[in-house]
Amino acid sequence: MRHSLKLFLQTDYVTRFSFSIVYALLASVALNFFYEPGNIYASGATGVAQIISTLFQQFLQVDFPIAWGLLLINLPLFILGWFKISRRFTIFTGITVVFTSIFMELIPTEVLTTDPIICAIFGGVLNGAGMGYAFKNGLSSGGLDFITIYIRKKTGREVGSLSIIFNGMIMVAAGILFGWQYALYSALAIFVSGKVIDVVYTKQKKMQVMIITRRPEVVIAALQKRLQRGITIINNAQGAYTKENETVLFTIVTRYEMPLLREAMNKSDGKAFVSIAENVQILGNFYEEEL
Template sequence: MWYSLKNFFNADYVNRFSFSIVYALLASVALNFFYEPGNIYASGATGIAQIISTLFQQFLQIDFPIAWVLLLINLPLFILGWFKISHRFTIFTGITVVFTSLFMELIPTEVLTTDPIICAIFGGVLTGAGIGYAFKNGLSSGGLDFITIYIRKKTGRDVGSLSIIFNGMIMFAAGVLFGWQYALYSALAIFVSGKVTDVVYTKQKKMQVMIITKYPDTVMKALQGHLRRGITIINEAQGAYTKEKETVLFTIVTRYEMPLLRQAMHESDNEAFVSIAENVQILGNFYEEEL
């Protein structure tokens, strides 16, 4: 179902629209200020667009701008996203890709340095920050994301290997077109980008929360009001020192949801004992928001 114009003016959609602009600016500056001057290839669809644009220039003497190539690469993937993933996800990803392509054209290429190591590091930082920021706010940079999300929805399997294959092909192309030292510089850029993305995007990091409280019903109501998470209850727990009967609650949240957890505990039981274990592994069902 098509979204009405009214829906795009609610707070969530306006925020997503602004987040799209932020990502587009970061990705465009990374490309035009660092990747292009340093002959560095980015990861994902942007890297593939760079390859195609370079091939047109070197072998056909045709200037095919990266921005237009990026847009054309994503067009068939928008169809996949619309019918197989989510209408909302596809719409906002489309907006993000259009803004990215537009800014890549409008922002001029500036040669701050031609040192490939500096270009790889700073370009990777900007790209990773943009990708992590987009993911954190429910957006995508398009391209390979459509394919990996579709495979994950269909199979439930980890699709990290697909990203490794695509990025490996990009590095190989960088070696063939520019020289093998630039394949290493591109690998450095992709590595830095991935690490920065992990720092910024915390939604996938799981945390186990143990709450010891005298008011379990109040706490559970607050938690379920702020978070969509299951809760395990252990009744009649006894403190070794006080000998008082209390209730132990267990739940799993993401790092991204920690502010909501704190707010729920502040509203329900400020005196509760809360223990948090970071980066736990989950086997079984764990609810993740729809895109």
């Protein structure tokens, strides 16, 4: 019992647990303050749950809570996460989904505006920020996120862009069932949410770093201490102006790791020349931290 408590209270686990609550709050506010008043369908499993809830209300005159639909949809997808992504990731995602369902029920629907464009934009920003921070801390909102993360691990494509593709199918279903105006405004919300995810979730942004230094051993030691990245060394490079021999180092990092890179360079060789190319495409193996 003490060992389990000690394990849970580790900094990493506490951070993940706190961001589960943050995401659940943001997603619930987005749903109850913007999506529902504006008749906007959310992305992922929440959007599917909204469609199911609407079907029950319109055709069966039964009030089926979105929160219950969210839980039921996620149950089979937890199997994919458990065996194909990470068991720890799946457990914390389960916690996140439970918190989200609870907050969806506890937070009352508040009509700030019924303008569908405003609801789509602000709901998309809140939802995307919550999902991006969840991904950044090794969590997920569940549902289609399991599928998009699994495909990202296999193909390297950006999560937000994959989410737009999958959620487009949800919008088509919403348009056919309930009217195309709802589908179009919901598509705007999904687009905004996906772009915010790509801005916040910086772990997926890969950057090529070229370092020209006269202290290669010290720089390499500092980089390897802080980053789990391979480094290519080009010896005996010569500066055209100084004619002095220097060493060129090449490595690939994520945007999320940039503070660690700066720290390593400041500690090892503050006078080194560092060039960074953003959003490079990688072919072959590239280590990514387990979720």
